[in-house]
Amino acid sequence: MTSTHSTPTAAAPTSTYRLQLSPGFTLEDAAGLVDHLDRLGVGALYLSPVLTAAPGSGHGYDVVDPTAVSPALGGDAARAALAAKARERGLGVVVDIVPNHMSVARPDANPWWWDVLEHGRASVYARCFDVDFDAGPVLVPVLADDGDGGAPALDDLRVVDGCLAYHDKRYPLAPGTYAPGDRVGDVHGRQHYRLVSWRRGDSELTYRRFFDVDGLAAVRVEEPGVFDATHAEILRWAELGQLDGLRVDHVDGLSDPGGYLRRLAGRFGGWVVVEKVLAPGESLPQSWPVAGTTGYDALREVCGLFVDPAGEAAFTALAREQGVEVDAQALDEGARRHAATVLLRAEVRRIAALLPPRAGDRADPDPEGAARRREEAVAELLCAFGVYRSYLPEGEADWAAAVDRARGRRPDLAPDLEDIDRLVRGDPSGEPARRIQQTSGMVVAMGTENTAFYRGTRFAALNEVGGDPSRFAVDPGEFHDGAARREASRPATMTTLSTHDTKRSEDVRARLAALSETPEAFAGAVRRWTGRCALPEPALNLLGWQTLVGAWPIGEDRLAEYLLKAAREARLGTSWTDRDADFEERVRSWPGRVLGDPALREEVASAVESVRGAGWSNSLGQKAVQLLGPGVPDVYQGTELWDLSLVDPDNRRPVDHRSRADMLARLEEGWLPPVDGTGAAKLHLVRTCLRLRRELRPAGYLPLTASGRAAGHAVAFARTSRGARHPDVVAVATRLPLGLAAGGGWADTVLALPAGPGEWTDRLTGRVLAPARTDGHTCAPLAELLGRYPVAVLVRR
Structure with missing residues (x-):
């Protein structure tokens, strides 16, 4: 792209496919996948950071030289060759950049x-x-x-x-x-x-x-000269026509995110999305010239759609009985306070030192106490934000709400908080205002995502980046409202289900969602299993059993490494900085003790088998609504088949692209795979949806309604392809499949399809529908439509 201006939908790809580059998977290796990804239907390659990173880096976020492509990844020649090959196939190139920080470890x-x-x-x-x-x-x-x-x-x-x-x-x-x-x-x-x-x-x-x-x-990209120095190489690629989009990492860490993005837009005319976690109901500042976020808001809505709200009571009761905290707000407050007063105390002290002393402080016989109160006031304010950070002056309402919340929690600090409030409102671009805002995001991320999510393990599927564990499920109405808002406000935003930062993959969450339909059975199993082989801390124990079922089959080493990381993040029995060797040894040995007990292993395997099929149904359902819904869908590497990965570095393991290529060749020959353990059915769905998006460029959003006794188990929407006069693309997915089966299946349930001329064909099966007419509407019987797969992709001919 050589344009010198940017619009929110500039050069938006039809979809992206995320590739995690490393010394073991280089730019040359990525170039070898271009033909395969083109056949899959991908719109753009989405690369992890490619600039020179710290020696031995496996992810690229620890950049040490922003002026050169990493030699360990193949250098600039390999990058240019990859871009040229992608361009030959009509694919775009999107690159992840890290403007907030550089590695100084070496x-x-x-x-x-x-x-x-x-x-x-x-x-x-x-x-x-x-x-x-x-x-x-x-x-x-x-x-x-x-x-x-x-x-x-x-x-x-x-x-x-x-x-x-x-x-x-x-x-x-x-x-x-x-x-x-x-x-x-x-x-x-x-x-x-x-x-x-x-x-x-x-x-x-x-x-x-x-x-x-x-x-x-941290890097001071707010300085024009620093921006130029750190972005010159990236912008050079754009000037050469070798870069179509950017994913901006950790935008909340910047001193002035809006100013940075406006400067970037003035130099780069391609598609830009920002890594930004939005609280439920929160929107990006309208002044940001970006297409949208990297999709955690969509992830929460899509995954929550497949969770059964009726399972909440049983999971809550189990957690309480096991000694696990279920008050999400209390967990959040405690974890954020620890982040602000311990982990980030250096940042809090630096902010407090910027605050002018209050009039009475000069005569205070305890000046150290006055300074301590200022630190406490700063920390309390940082813990009080309902969003990750405010963006003044646009986010003044979020700022005011945080000040009021902090004052309510600590009335004794009200005078100091009022002083901070006056100072910040009086100069929203001043250093105290900037530092408080960029630090609040750190407190929320470290407190909520990195600590509370590992302590409040009532139902782990909810504990995801951008998630809200206090909201057990998302009903279809809320899902449709969110999708409609996305289409109306930022139709080129990214959507996602799995990323390099998610706590567990989309398919693990899909299987856990199936557990929400059988909560009593799972709770009974956890009680039995815990009695035989418990982890040494209640929250970790409950997380351990959910993880074992969700990621099964999983080896001892992978599970042990995950549980050790979870325990250290939770900081309940051990931590990264104060490790308890005895506690960690008990955690490390737990997978071997469980998997080495034949009877216990068989019980776990049986529990997995009882929800495996429902998990597959949920996986296909959430993938269908993500891939065909509003936004630019991203497919994380390898997730076109079942992928049962956990948090990083587990989700950066090598992907077997060869087996995927072999399956893709069979699909191209007309194979209609069963829904089974191979995951070929998911690959079939991904290929179908991505190619459809590239072919038809659907837009708009129309929720569709089913009628009949199983109507609540269907979710569907219609979109309109480029140049069409009527909605002509429909996605249909099954919700809560275990409850559907227990209720006798679809029976007489039908789906009302959009009016208009032409026959409907299911792109997954090739079957032409013969819809019935009910009360003047064209309706499709769901028992027939979803007979082979729990999802359907309809196109009107």
């Missing part, structure tokens, strides 16, 4: 950070990073600390090859600060940085991070 790998450490404030790159130089030397929290403050680790420092060395890490020496024979401690003390205990990062760090990751330093 200073010698990041030339910009190396220069900052070497020259301090005088570095030509000093303005690129969000460093508080006024606070003194840059603190680098890397020293080992066994409760001794890290002091003994200073004895391990050496000067090696003109660098300060700490084990395998290297740090620069400022010019003129070392001469042979100098004591290493003295040399260290002359630098523009200080190596300190790793434990000091959360509370004393002098540079802003990505969340609480010390090795990822």
